[in-house]
Amino acid sequence: MFLTQNLLEALESLTTNKLRSGLTMLGIVIGVGAVIALLAVGQGASATISGSINSIGTNLIFIVPNRSTDITVRRPLTLQDAQAIGDPLNAPSILLTSVLYTVGPVKVSAAGQTVSMSIDGVTSTYADVRNLTMAEGDFISDTQMTGRASVAVLGTTTAENLFGTSSNLIGETVRISGQPFRIIGIQASKGGSGFTNSDDVIYIPFTTAVSRLAQSTDGAPDRVDMIVAQAVSANAVPQASDEIKQIIRSRHNTEVGKDDFTLETQQDILSVTSQITGVLTIFLGGIAAISLLVGGIGIMNIMLVSVTERTREIGLRKALGARRRDILIQFLTESATLSVVGGFIGIGLGAGLAYAIGLIANATGNSFTPVVGLNSILLATIFSATIGLFFGIYPASRAAGLQPVEALRYE
Amino acid sequence: MDDWVIELEDIRKVYRMGIEEVNALAGLTLRVKRGEVLAIMGPSGSGKSTLMNIIGCLDRPTSGTYHLDGKTVSQLADDALAEIRNKKVGFVFQSFNLLGRSTASANVELPLRYAGVNHGRRERAQKMLRLVGLGERMDHKPMELSGGQQQRVAIARALVNDPAIILADEPTGNLDSRSGAEILDLLLQLNREQGTTLVIVTHDPNVAKHASRVIRLKDGCIEEDHVSDTKPA
Numbered sequence: 001m002f003l004t005q006n007l008l009e010a011l012e013s014l015t016t017n018k019l020r021s022g023l024t025m026l027g028i029v030i031g032v033g034a035v036i037a038l039l040a041v042g043q044g045a046s047a048t049i050s051g052s053i054n055s056i057g058t059n060l061i062f063i064v065p066n067r068s069t070d071i072t073v074r075r076p077l078t079l080q081d082a083q084a085i086g087d088p089l090n091a092p093s094i095l096l097t098s099v100l101y102t103v104g105p106v107k108v109s110a111a112g113q114t115v116s117m118s119i120d121g122v123t124s125t126y127a128d129v130r131n132l133t134m135a136e137g138d139f140i141s142d143t144q145m146t147g148r149a150s151v152a153v154l155g156t157t158t159a160e161n162l163f164g165t166s167s168n169l170i171g172e173t174v175r176i177s178g179q180p181f182r183i184i185g186i187q188a189s190k191g192g193s194g195f196t197n198s199d200d201v202i203y204i205p206f207t208t209a210v211s212r213l214a215q216s217t218d219g220a221p222d223r224v225d226m227i228v229a230q231a232v233s234a235n236a237v238p239q240a241s242d243e244i245k246q247i248i249r250s251r252h253n254t255e256v257g258k259d260d261f262t263l264e265t266q267q268d269i270l271s272v273t274s275q276i277t278g279v280l281t282i283f284l285g286g287i288a289a290i291s292l293l294v295g296g297i298g299i300m301n302i303m304l305v306s307v308t309e310r311t312r313e314i315g316l317r318k319a320l321g322a323r324r325r326d327i328l329i330q331f332l333t334e335s336a337t338l339s340v341v342g343g344f345i346g347i348g349l350g351a352g353l354a355y356a357i358g359l360i361a362n363a364t365g366n367s368f369t370p371v372v373g374l375n376s377i378l379l380a381t382i383f384s385a386t387i388g389l390f391f392g393i394y395p396a397s398r399a400a401g402l403q404p405v406e407a408l409r410y411e
Numbered sequence: 412m413d414d415w416v417i418e419l420e421d422i423r424k425v426y427r428m429g430i431e432e433v434n435a436l437a438g439l440t441l442r443v444k445r446g447e448v449l450a451i452m453g454p455s456g457s458g459k460s461t462l463m464n465i466i467g468c469l470d471r472p473t474s475g476t477y478h479l480d481g482k483t484v485s486q487l488a489d490d491a492l493a494e495i496r497n498k499k500v501g502f503v504f505q506s507f508n509l510l511g512r513s514t515a516s517a518n519v520e521l522p523l524r525y526a527g528v529n530h531g532r533r534e535r536a537q538k539m540l541r542l543v544g545l546g547e548r549m550d551h552k553p554m555e556l557s558g559g560q561q562q563r564v565a566i567a568r569a570l571v572n573d574p575a576i577i578l579a580d581e582p583t584g585n586l587d588s589r590s591g592a593e594i595l596d597l598l599l600q601l602n603r604e605q606g607t608t609l610v611i612v613t614h615d616p617n618v619a620k621h622a623s624r625v626i627r628l629k630d631g632c633i634e635e636d637h638v639s640d641t642k643p644a
Contacts, residue, residue: 005524012512012513013512016512312508313510316504316508316510317521317525318469318493318496319467319469319496319502319508320496320497320502320521320522320525320568321493321494321496321497321498321522321525321526321572322493322525323489323490323493323494323525324489324490324493325490326525403470404469404470404496405464405469405470408469408504408508
């Protein structure tokens, strides 16, 4: 009752000077609009960046043998190690594992063309772990894996090199080290990344690679070159790494501090990007905060003018029995109303701005979606109300502290 | 036993102007009976305004005691004084001092709001406006009213909290002679009918001659205190 009365009176007083109230509010509108738009752009940017990092595989852990000469006792990584890591009872933070066993380079020929290249022996889970998609056909199946089937999946570049095309090749035969392999799938192009062309590959079942192509098995038929483990999420990578270390240490009976394997993750990249996006957000937030601050000072300025202008009114109200608190609340309500209304308009403006930035970005070919989050809306609302109250306190307490006699005498 | 509504005892008010001290009121003693019409006169600088401010509880005396309607108010804190002004004093100013943004009715409601009255404010305000003859113009804003009508709104506002005294500071000073006379009639009529004590600060002898008692101030003291024998018409 009291509150609504105050609010009505504040609105009444603010609407009597619409232009001034509007201009004062503009400072907050722009400030909040900037906060919303910049936070949206920042969040969109960090989502896009972490999305592209995730496509590399931030949740992947690569386990390779430790090549350091300090290690004297060395056991090879095996398919059984990978299976032990893949067991959710042993390692709950790991979703999937696969192995990579590279043979070669060997001669690969088809349709009269011959190239020399390495052959990757992998398990059926490899496509899922490495996020491979098929342009045609299927990836290696479990049955083909256990049956040591002579099947192959080709990358698009390899297919082009051998056949001059990368389509309609399912069922064709390719000879690897002279042995015929049936093509069951063509991997969709991933594009080149760095020095390696991930489209110039041939995948065959791990078992087939070991039994048919390996020159020597070193007395360890299940030896692999690399185990790839996929953690349940990017955040679970450190936990998953610990689990992997424990499992392999106990399986290999390694001495303390002398692991015969090493782990490689994308954690470094992740931490760098989270640092970059963090700095970006602070930077954008800083700019926005400055404009909000300027808006707040604008409110304070206008409220001071308003208090001076209305000295007589304040004197009259005091003569009629207004206490200090009544006057304080009256002016605080006015400044808070200014900034909260400005804040709401600013949220609309900021959201519109963010949407426009998204449209422009998409039109120029950058896939990028600004995210106006509920938290940034809440933040902006609370922040603008706080600004209104904070910058309203000084003018309001000046008004409240006026002596009625002097205030009434004021011309 | 007389029923004193205002009891001022040896009131002094000292202003400091730089290093000089000015005695605006120099030991003034004054008692006003309930229902009296008191006119305070005197040239400027006589302490008239200072006395009015102290009677109206807008200011505190430097020394001396002041009982208003049986309550000692001379050394109350700001907010306590605000409450006394709200409940015991009705102000009528020379320049009306209405809130231009608000309707007549909202203006009259204002003291009730500060008194914490939440229910029936509008009804009470309207009753007062009818009493001062503005029943038809309750939702007009001050700009849409004549000077005399504005002063009627101010009088309604002064009365709405049923105060012990009405303190009028040159109530006819900004009005033409006809509306001035009407306003004065209204105030006197309220005094007769409601028994409200009326304190009028004026330098207009035409106003003063309607008062039941006239005091003249000079140099912060009462120079002359004249009680007329006949009740003014």
